[in-house]
Amino acid sequence: MNGEYGLLDPDEADAPGDEFEEIDVSDTEADRIARERDREFDQWRKRIKDSERFIVQDSAFDDATFAALYKLVQDGYVDAMGGPVSTGKEANVYEALSGERARETLGEDAEQVAIKVYRTRATNFQDMREYLVGDPRFEELGDKKDIVLAWTRKELSNLERARKAGVRVPNPVAAERNVLLMEFVATDGERARRLDEVSIENPETAYEVVREYVRRLYAAGLVHGDLSEYNVLFYEGQLVIIDVGQAVTVHHPNAEEFLERDCENVASFFRRQGIEVDGGELYEWVRENAEPDK
Ligand SMILES: Nc1ncnc2c1ncn2[C@@H]1O[C@H](COP(=O)(O)OP(=O)(O)OP(=O)(O)O)[C@@H](O)[C@H]1O
Numbered sequence: 522m523n524g525e526y527g528l529l530d531p532d533e534a535d536a537p538g539d540e541f542e543e544i545d546v547s548d549t550e551a552d553r554i555a556r557e558r559d560r561e562f563d564q565w566r567k568r569i570k571d572s573e574r575f576i577v578q579d580s581a582f583d584d585a586t587f588a589a590l591y592k593l594v595q596d597g598y599v600d601a602m603g604g605p606v607s608t609g610k611e612a613n614v615y616e617a618l619s620g621e622r623a624r625e626t627l628g629e630d631a632e633q634v635a636i637k638v639y640r641t642r643a644t645n646f647q648d649m650r651e652y653l654v655g656d657p658r659f660e661e662l663g664d665k666k667d668i669v670l671a672w673t674r675k676e677l678s679n680l681e682r683a684r685k686a687g688v689r690v691p692n693p694v695a696a697e698r699n700v701l702l703m704e705f706v707a708t709d710g711e712r713a714r715r716l717d718e719v720s721i722e723n724p725e726t727a728y729e730v731v732r733e734y735v736r737r738l739y740a741a742g743l744v745h746g747d748l749s750e751y752n753v754l755f756y757e758g759q760l761v762i763i764d765v766g767q768a769v770t771v772h773h774p775n776a777e778e779f780l781e782r783d784c785e786n787v788a789s790f791f792r793r794q795g796i797e798v799d800g801g802e803l804y805e806w807v808r809e810n811a812e813p814d815k
């Protein structure tokens with residue numbers, strides 16, 4: 522506090538991006554487990570490895586990824602691993618049974634959690650770099666492992682920031698190495714569909730909600746950076762924004778360009794739903810109606 526006016530000390534202000542400052546990409550507990558590989562870990566790894574469901578495409582998990590999952594089980598976040606929800610270029614998403622600690626965050630009813638596992642091999646690191654350079658907090662980043670670790674922590678903290686800003690996203694739970702744990706947005710165990718997979722009955726309202734979410738994100742100092750119908754879920758009458766790993770703070774040199782692109786993508790999807798909207802106008806509207814405190 523600064524005297525009697527109740528002004529926040531600038532050091533304490535929650536400026537966009539503050540939460541990344543203590544980002545730590547040094548060896549994690551998971552790396553240590555992978556190195557030491559005691560008997561219990563070996564058995565657990567074998568059990569998962571033998572289960573067909575975890576051999577996705579050409580790349581099975583590496584030891585450190587197994588160790589990260591093992592750590593999440595040991596720490597009580599996950600009770601049992603489930604099958605894949607999605608397999609992609611950068612990450613695979615799995616469902617799993619919530620452990621006690623996940624339910625502490627998500628509520629007692631949350632039987633399942635989603636586990637997003639970033640690939641440490643096939644990922645396009647040059648693309649990732651583009652979102653991290655220009656940000657002083659990531660200057661030290663060296664090898665691929667560091668980048669993926671930072672990326673995973675960034676998605677966790679972006680989810681948290683978005684949630685605080687009133688944007689409906691999967692509730693974040695924990696991150697361990699290249700593994701992110703979050704609310705599984707699903708009904709009776711079935712993942713929620715994306716906007717590209719459903720037919721929208723009231724596109725006007727949906728557009729207004731997405732527009733408001735873009736505005737709230739921007740006001741909170743974030744630009745999604747990959748917003749489109751593929752990263753919005755339709756869940757029990759709500760729209761849920763996902764995939765915020767690449768979201769950048771408004772300080773990023775390309776933030777405005779990313780915002781413009783997001784607006785174009787959103788507008789072009791809703792135009793195909795029969796609404797007269799324009800990406801440029803959406804961009805202007807966001808700029809006029811949000812005042813990110815830089
Ligand atoms: N929390 C979640 N709850 C339910 N479904 C999810 C959740 N997170 C992701 N999904 C599903 O998994 C898919 C991929 O997730 P996401 O978009 O986060 O990864 P991605 O980075 O796009 O992966 P890639 O680019 O490698 O395909 C989504 O399209 C969605 O269908």
Ligand SMILES: [Mg+2]
Nearest residue numbers: 751752763764
């Ligand atoms: Mg996606």
